Amino acid sequence: MRLFIAEKPSMAAELAKCLPGTASRKDGYIVTDGGVVTWGYGHVLRQAEPGEYDSRYEKWRAEDLPIIPADWKLLVADSCRKQFAVIKHLIEQANEIVHAGDPDREGQLLIDEVLDYLHNEKPVQRILLNALDEKSIKKAIADLRDNRDFFSLKQSALARSRADWLIGMNLSRAYTLAAQRAGHRTTLPVGRVKTPTLALVVRRERELEAFKPADYFTVKADFQHVNGVFTAYWKPRDNQAGMDSEGRLADAAVAKRLINAVETAAEASEVILCETSEKKEPQKLPVSLSSLQVMAGKKFGYDPQTVLDTAQKLYEKKLTTYPRSDCEFLPESQHADAAAILGNLRETGKCDLAQWSDGAEPTIVSRAWNDKKITAHHAIIPTTVKCNLMTMNESERNLYILIAQAYIAQFYPVHVYDQTKVEVSHAGETFTASGRIITEIGWKAVYGADTDDKKEEDGATLPAMTKGDAVTLLRASADKKSTKPPQRFTAATLLAAMKEIHKYVKNPELKKRLKDVAGIGTEATRATIIRELIERGFLIEQTKKKYLCPTDSAYLLIDALPDEMTYPDSTALWENILHEMAQGSESLEDFLTGQAEFAADLCGKAIGLTMPLQGEHHCPQCGQGVLQQRSGRNGKFWGCSRYPECRASYDDQGDAPKKPDYPCPRCRQGELRLKNGKNGNFWGCTKFPACRATYNDKEGKPALPER
Structure with a gap:
């Protein structure tokens, strides 16, 4: 069987x-x-x-x-x-x-x-x-293939599962106990991927709190060429005064002097550089789950979990391929299905899909068709099953169109344009301009303005000119602008940050290594991680745009943990090792040994951790914990949050700890209590033997020295 x-x-x-x-x-x-x-x-x-x-x-x-x-x-x-x-x-x-x-x-x-x-x-x-x-x-x-061919993939999954256990079980306990010793009645879940993800949001919020807008100036000039007028932007010298750390002109006085010098200069202006080169932009790749989640988040405001759930429904309806894919390439053998899939999309009625499919050429082979980029799965694309957009709900229809749009684009030519770069010398300053002339719209006919992310100075139309041509200055200006604060994350942009985690890595060498690695987490888990952070009260969504903001619990957790756990460097490096393990080039045993050592090191750091005290009544004995109300055999009492290290206890008096009648004047941590000795009653410190203060009894009170 x-x-x-x-x-x-x-x-x-x-x-x-x-x-x-x-x-x-x-x-x-x-x-x-x-x-x-x-x-x-x-x-x-x-x-x-x-x-x-x-x-x-x-x-x-x-x-x-x-x-x-x-x-x-x-x-x-x-x-x-x-x-x-x-x-x-x-x-x-x-x-x-x-x-x-x-x-x-x-x-x-x-x-x-x-x-x-x-x-x-x-x-x-x-x-x-x-x-x-x-x-x-x-x-x-x-x-069918031999399952032994996938042994390395299993080892990688096993490594991920066990590493998550080692980090989660040990560090969650260690740092929760540290928080409880400081009086916090909370659980701090620590995760190999979850924690650095949360830290991204905490750090972004602190950047916003500390942000102070700074003014800077963009200097530009309009020049008259015999073939027309064009705008060029000032290019500062290497040693230019008045620049800020980001290379922007920040000094208003320097900007004013520059404009005055440019406008009053008598010498002629000249084109000192004019280069035109043909540029080709290949087709945008088909979608992986992450790229689909980011696109749908930006265009429709869908959170990553909604995108995953909807993509799963399309898959189960046989309309699209496997949704939890981290791949954006396609097997070469599936190119043969192009005519059938495009034919089906032409029959979707009077909609963009039908129009785009009409212009597609199924014989075109884009860079997406590459067997060397395929592992166990490939990009998400439509199947050969015909779809009826009218039977889909809105989210299913929107995602299907995004998936199909990316597939159809593979059967349009590459986008081709002529890029021209111009430099003008005027008054000893250099001004630059660039422009493009589209010679083949190609696949951008499918995307239109969606892919238009050019800079302000990159989209100009330039008159025909050559090096050495004379031009005349018409006017110059310095536009005052202000730096903008970084935007808060949404679920979609946070997911994109997890995928492009190299941008947030501190170590420059590691940043280079990780640029081609698919971030932290997996296609299937990133959405779940973000959702759990929200459900567990570490992140809240605010405003209609659902910006993610950290709660007090998030600050407490991230501030308690060392950088090794809150910055993505280590996690991203681990993900790289897991990726290499799936290729058969890393050892499961070596990886888990490293994870165990890492967990042990951070557990040790948690023992000596000092956290801000949470509670009204700080412990007078140890000074490092807070008194918390508890129930004992004789009713309510107050004990230190650092028990059993500190065994301080106080009677309850009106739902507050009864303050000691006689605090120890020597150690200032214990209290004096009546004891019975060989020579009768005396008063001794509760911190004995650490504190050996003793006082005679005088009518039921300690005979304290007069101050």
Whole structure:
């Protein structure tokens, strides 16, 4: 018996339809002439909690950290026990197994871990389902691969899962305990990707708080050439006075002198440089999940999770390919489907898709068709299944059009234009101008103004001129402008920052290395991470544009953690290692050893951490904790938040700690209490033996020295 194990029921149902014979549904599986199909519900197995390794870890204690499992333990998820029993029974009956998890790192692991858990030794093949339409599934069935080819991908997923456990379980406990010692009644979840993502928003908010607008001047001049008038912008010298650190002219007096010198100069002006070169701009690539999320966020205001959920629905309706893809390229073999897909899009009615498809040439092969850029999945594109836009809801329709638009653009020519650069010498100063003449609109006919991101001085139309031509100054001006504060993140722009994390890395060498790495997190997890930060109260969305703002808890967490955890340098480097591990060039064991050492180091830093105290009543004994109301055998009392390190306790008096009648004048941390000694009653400090202050008893009071 051949057994197919799909990741979820919907995928299993579509797979069964494409196998020979009539499909017969049973409890937890489907029987066909071509094999039996069963399914999981995502991760059937879960990572064991610390308390499931050892019951002493059920209570959070700093002295137990770090917790490093010697042998990693998986447990069957409670919600999946019945289905797991079905899978186990079917594996025992099968003589051949087909791994049908999603074609990505996580999809590879969640079926492999079940097979490993059950000590399967039967042959396993791998099917890569990048689309759920009949043609794609049947093609995938005919092209099964040996599952051993994907061992490195599984190792990468396993490394990610275990690293998240090591960082999350240990550092969340360490820094939560540190916060609680300072009186904060909160839990501080620390995550390998989650924390540096939150830190991006915290730092952006602090940039805004500290921002002070600064004035600067843009100097430009209009010149008359025999063939027409054009505007050129002043180019400062290398040693120009009055410039700020960003290379802008910030000194008003210098700007005024410059304009005066330019306008009063008697000498003639001359074109000292005139270069024209042909530029070609290749087709914008098809979309990955991240690029789709960013585009939809900017154009429609959709949050990343909505985009993922909607793309998943389009995939399950067989209208688009696998949505959790980090790839923007396409396999060369799929170019043969272009005519059919474009033909379907022409029939979508009186809409942009039909118009764009009419102008497409299916024989064009853009840079997107590149087998060397393909791993387990490819860019998100329309399938060969015809769509009816009228049956879609608004978000489905908008996303389908974005996906199809990017696909159609591959069948338009490259965008071609002539770029001209001009320099003019006048009054000893240099002015520059540039302009372009489009000679072939190409794929930009599909996008129009959406791709028009040229600078102000880059879009001018220049008269025909050559080097050495004379020009005449008509006027000069200095436009006063002010620097603008950085914009707050939205969910979409924060996701883009996670993908382009090299821009936020401090180390310049690491920044270069990480430029080509796909950021932190994965296509499937970035949206979830942002949503969790909002749901757990670390970020809130404000205004109609849903700008993300950090809460007090976010500041507390980020300020408590060392740079190693809040800056993305380490996380981005880890992601790079995981990527290389998927290619087979990194070791799982070495990576996890490094993660364990990192967790141990940061747990050690948490022990000596000083955090701002939260609470009205600071502990008079240790001075480092706060008194918190508790319940004991004899009713309410007040104890120090640093217990058991500090065992200070005070009676309750009107929902407040009763202040000591006689604070110790020597140590100023303890209090004097009546004791009985060999020679009768005396008063001693509660901090004994650290403080050995003693005083005679005088009518029930300590005989304190007069001040």
